[in-house]
Amino acid sequence: MKSFMFVTDLDHTLVGDNEALEKLKKELINHREKYGTKIVYATGRSLTLYDELKQEQNLLDPDALITSVGTEIYFDSNYKTPDSEWSNKLSIGWNRDLVEEIAGKFEELVLQQPSEQRLFKVSYLVKEEAAKKVLPQLDKLLQKENIKFNLIYSGSKDLDILPLHADKGLAVKYLQSKWQYDAQKTVVCGDSGNDIALFSVEQARGIIVGNARSELRDWYEVNKTEYRYFAKLFYANGILEGLHHFKFI
Numbered sequence: 106m107k108s109f110m111f112v113t114d115l116d117h118t119l120v121g122d123n124e125a126l127e128k129l130k131k132e133l134i135n136h137r138e139k140y141g142t143k144i145v146y147a148t149g150r151s152l153t154l155y156d157e158l159k160q161e162q163n164l165l166d167p168d169a170l171i172t173s174v175g176t177e178i179y180f181d182s183n184y185k186t187p188d189s190e191w192s193n194k195l196s197i198g199w200n201r202d203l204v205e206e207i208a209g210k211f212e213e214l215v216l217q218q219p220s221e222q223r224l225f226k227v228s229y230l231v232k233e234e235a236a237k238k239v240l241p242q243l244d245k246l247l248q249k250e251n252i253k254f255n256l257i258y259s260g261s262k263d264l265d266i267l268p269l270h271a272d273k274g275l276a277v278k279y280l281q282s283k284w285q286y287d288a289q290k291t292v293v294c295g296d297s298g299n300d301i302a303l304f305s306v307e308q309a310r311g312i313i314v315g316n317a318r319s320e321l322r323d324w325y326e327v328n329k330t331e332y333r334y335f336a337k338l339f340y341a342n343g344i345l346e347g348l349h350h351f352k353f354i
Contacts, residue, residue: 110286112145113294121340129341147171147273153220175276176225198253199268229264259298274302312347315339
């Protein structure tokens with residue numbers, strides 16, 4: 106047994122079954138104490154909504170927290186200031202005001218609550234049918250302005266517009282480099298479209314929980330490989346199943 110880097114999405118992945126979560130927490134506490142394993146949460150939630158969930162679920166303190174779909178990374182448990190090195194990388198070619206101005210032309214896009222609007226993230230709600238029509242048009246307009254951007258649509262309702270080099274997967278690569286973990290010693294877990302970036306981190310061991318959404322299921326079917334595992338069980342039980350499959354625990 107050796108140290109590994111454990112990265113997980115929160116909603117409907119780590120969280121969803123309290124009994125299973127407690128079992129997984131015990132395994133992770135034990136592994137961190139014995140081997141120095143690093144625990145990372147990678148969530149679409151802002152810091153505000155993460156804090157709410159942490160209190161509700163009594164989550165372990167992570168070694169790093171990736172919030173707002175990969176646009177902010179925190180190392181200190183008081184979470185006052187995002188990592189400046191990561192923020193500097195994201196600022197290149199990003200123009201938040203212009204992004205919001207262009208997206209504002211589409212009445213189908215409804216701004217999410219204020220806590221979800223961040224320096225490197227503009228977030229909307231848009232229905233699936235409308236998204237099929239609007240997203241290609243929005244993409245074209247943003248490209249025309251030479252903005253370096255990344256559109257992520259997930260859960261059949263959430264649209265995040267981010268800097269080009271911002272997503273959960275790129276944030277994980279940044280941590281791998283900082284902590285010197287290779288793909289074989291990294292495991293990533295998720296359930297939805299905004300986790301696809303996690304499963305695209307080179308050959309990191311991927312665990313897709315059994316309750317995964319259709320957008321991730323469809324992606325997995327096209328991108329099957331021995332280093333990605335589709336669990337039969339749901340939520341934290343699915344993560345435990347995957348950790349056993351890859352012999353991390």
